Amino acid sequence: MSEAVVALLEVDNLKVNFHTPTGIVRAVRGLSFSLGRERLGIVGESGSGKSMTGRAILDLIPYPGEVLADRMLFRGEDLLTMPKATRRKLRGRRISMVMQDPKFSLNPVMTVGDQIAEAYRVHHKANAREARERTLAMLDAVQIREPERVYALYPHEVSGGMGQRVMIAMMLIAEPDILIADEPTSALDVTVQLQVLKILDDLVTSRGMGLIFISHDLHLVQSFCDRVIVMYGGKAMETMPAAELADPSAMSRRHPYTLGLLGCLPELGNPKGRLSTLTRDPEWLA
Amino acid sequence: MAEGESYGIVGESGSGKSTVLRVLAGLNQEWSGAVTIFRKAQPRVRDKAFHRAVQMVFQDPYGSLHPKKTLDDALAEPLAIHGIGDAERRIARALSDVGLPSAFRYRYPHQLSGGQRQRVAIARALVLEPTLFLLDEPTSALDVSIQAEVLNLLQALRQERKLTYILVSHDLAVVGHMCERLMVMQHGQCVEEMSAATLSARKPETAYAQALLVASEGFRRQG
Ligand SMILES: Nc1ncnc2c1ncn2[C@@H]1O[C@H](COP(=O)(O)OP(=O)(O)OP(=O)(O)O)[C@@H](O)[C@H]1O
Numbered sequence: 078m079s080e081a082v083v084a085l086l087e088v089d090n091l092k093v094n095f096h097t098p099t100g101i102v103r104a105v106r107g108l109s110f111s112l113g114r115e116r117l118g119i120v121g122e123s124g125s126g127k128s129m130t131g132r133a134i135l136d137l138i139p140y141p142g143e144v145l146a147d148r149m150l151f152r153g154e155d156l157l158t159m160p161k162a163t164r165r166k167l168r169g170r171r172i173s174m175v176m177q178d179p180k181f182s183l184n185p186v187m188t189v190g191d192q193i194a195e196a197y198r199v200h201h202k203a204n205a206r207e208a209r210e211r212t213l214a215m216l217d218a219v220q221i222r223e224p225e226r227v228y229a230l231y232p233h234e235v236s237g238g239m240g241q242r243v244m245i246a247m248m249l250i251a252e253p254d255i256l257i258a259d260e261p262t263s264a265l266d267v268t269v270q271l272q273v274l275k276i277l278d279d280l281v282t283s284r285g286m287g288l289i290f291i292s293h294d295l296h297l298v299q300s301f302c303d304r305v306i307v308m309y310g311g312k313a314m315e316t317m318p319a320a321e322l323a324d325p326s327a328m329s330r331r332h333p334y335t336l337g338l339l340g341c342l343p344e345l346g347n348p349k350g351r352l353s354t355l356t357r358d359p360e361w362l363a
Numbered sequence: 364m365a366e367g368e369s370y371g372i373v374g375e376s377g378s379g380k381s382t383v384l385r386v387l388a389g390l391n392q393e394w395s396g397a398v399t400i401f402r403k404a405q406p407r408v409r410d411k412a413f414h415r416a417v418q419m420v421f422q423d424p425y426g427s428l429h430p431k432k433t434l435d436d437a438l439a440e441p442l443a444i445h446g447i448g449d450a451e452r453r454i455a456r457a458l459s460d461v462g463l464p465s466a467f468r469y470r471y472p473h474q475l476s477g478g479q480r481q482r483v484a485i486a487r488a489l490v491l492e493p494t495l496f497l498l499d500e501p502t503s504a505l506d507v508s509i510q511a512e513v514l515n516l517l518q519a520l521r522q523e524r525k526l527t528y529i530l531v532s533h534d535l536a537v538v539g540h541m542c543e544r545l546m547v548m549q550h551g552q553c554v555e556e557m558s559a560a561t562l563s564a565r566k567p568e569t570a571y572a573q574a575l576l577v578a579s580e581g582f583r584r585q586g
């Protein structure tokens with residue numbers, strides 16, 4: 078991980094709060110991490126603040142949410158103090174996010190192809206024909222069969238996994254420095270999933286992109302990522318080399334929450350009557 | 364499929380898995396062939412009793428929840444449509460079954476995380492106490508601890524109430540855990556049908572099913 082030395086992103090003590098009529102929801106409670114030219118996994122409990130962390134980096138926390146942090150640096154520049162317009166320009170071009178609900182994030186009344194082409198033209202000088210060709214090439218790169226047919230489909234006409242790949246194509250076409258991918262492959266079959274991960278992997282290795290990979294799939298994170306943050310209740314329980322998730326000799330160092338997660342998995346070839354579940358300890362949030 | 368059986372569908376993205384479930388649920392009218400459910404050949408348009416007995420949990424939880432309706436509305440609505448009383452108790456029970464705190468009851472979908480929305484979708488299907496459950500990737504948005512809780516719940520319900528499941532999933536370990544038999548789909552067709560034992564022993568016949576098993580072992584970096 079020697080290339081991780083140049084920090085693309087530094088986040089110090091990030092907090093995301095929602096002020097609701099029934100009280101404050103603390104979605105993220107003091108998260109700190111840095112991202113280099115690497116694949117950084119984030120795993121953890123549903124509702125633990127993974128998506129809100131990604132959105133906070135992009136300044137996309139919806140009302141009535143508030144973002145607080147001691148520091149949030151993109152290549153040394155402070156995201157929190159820069160003019161809003163400068164920050165908006167980074168979004169989509171330098172820092173992109175593949176949202177967890179791809180179909181919800183797409184425009185329902187525009188074909189998926191036109192949406193990708195438009196994303197390309199926002200960031201590059203290109204005429205309509207060039208944008209269309211780039212889009213078809215990108216759809217092909219994310220393993221969409223019959224790109225011409227799919228170009229002309231509306232979001233409700235594509236399958237779950239096709240929608241995810243459309244989102245990935247749209248975010249990658251701008252060639253960002255940082256990609257935040259929120260469950261980007263959860264609706265893909267396992268063979269297509271590996272092909273899509275190969276594309277992301279190449280971008281990290283060859284172009285030095287920084288990737289934040291949010292996922293529930295522990296095997297995938299362990300085999301694909303360099304480091305992993307394990308989140309619970311808006312906090313990082315631990316950060317570790319991803320390979321250690323499968324290393325028996327490292328288990329004595331693991332946080333009990335991480336051990337609990339590993340124990341919940343069904344395994345092929347090792348049938349279990351009931352799956353183990355987690356006993357959550359209030360101490361973890363202390 | 365026999366009554367009380369649990370059957371899995373796995374396969375290529377875009378191969379028609381969700382489409383098959385929608386046809387079985389009576390939500391897609393454009394099909395040909397024959398569909399027999401509850402020993403009765405099913406017409407294109409199903410009756411109200413059918414729509415109560417057969418519930419589908421959709422792959423895309425956001426799309427299946429109305430953005431302007433609270434969880435309470437989302438769960439009360441199917442009960443009202445089918446004229447079922449005792450809504451209060453049933454809603455509280457369904458929420459606790461899927462592990463959502465009762466404080467969430469008056470939240471809107473956008474105030475929930477992805478996995479919390481998916482649990483609402485499961486709870487909404489559960490309140491009607493269906494006999495045939497069509498589950499489209501029910502746990503792919505859930506972390507593994509909530510997944511384990513939901514799968515345990517589905518197993519327990521199946522034993523208690525003799526429910527029948529069709530489960531679509533990309534996670535072969537989940538299908539192996541939940542189902543007795545499964546079908547592998549590619550290009551809109553079934554390429555192989557096998558028992559869970561064959562899957563666990565990693566002994567499928569077709570090259571495609573074998574490729575799925577290999578890919579499910581994780582990412583491999585070349586060189
Ligand atoms: N508008 C809102 N008002 C109140 N609470 C909210 C709002 N939006 C999100 N939350 C809460 O913030 C917490 C963090 O949400 P987030 O979407 O980051 O979770 P997550 O870790 O991505 O979970 P999942 O794995 O289920 O997607 C959740 O408990 C959620 O209920």
Ligand SMILES: Nc1ncnc2c1ncn2[C@@H]1O[C@H](COP(=O)(O)OP(=O)(O)OP(=O)(O)O)[C@@H](O)[C@H]1O
Pocket residue numbers: 233234235236237238239264265266375376377378379380381382383422
């Ligand atoms: N309304 C529609 N108009 C045109 N094509 C459609 C429509 N609905 C589905 N399709 C096509 O039917 C095929 C099967 O889609 P389906 O959603 O059943 O796939 P799936 O196996 O569930 O895939 P995934 O695993 O990605 O969810 C896809 O190629 C899709 O583009």
Ligand SMILES: [Mg+2]
Pocket residue numbers: 127128129177259476477478
């Ligand atoms: Mg999320």
Ligand SMILES: [Mg+2]
Pocket residue numbers: 236237238380381382422499
């Ligand atoms: Mg589908």
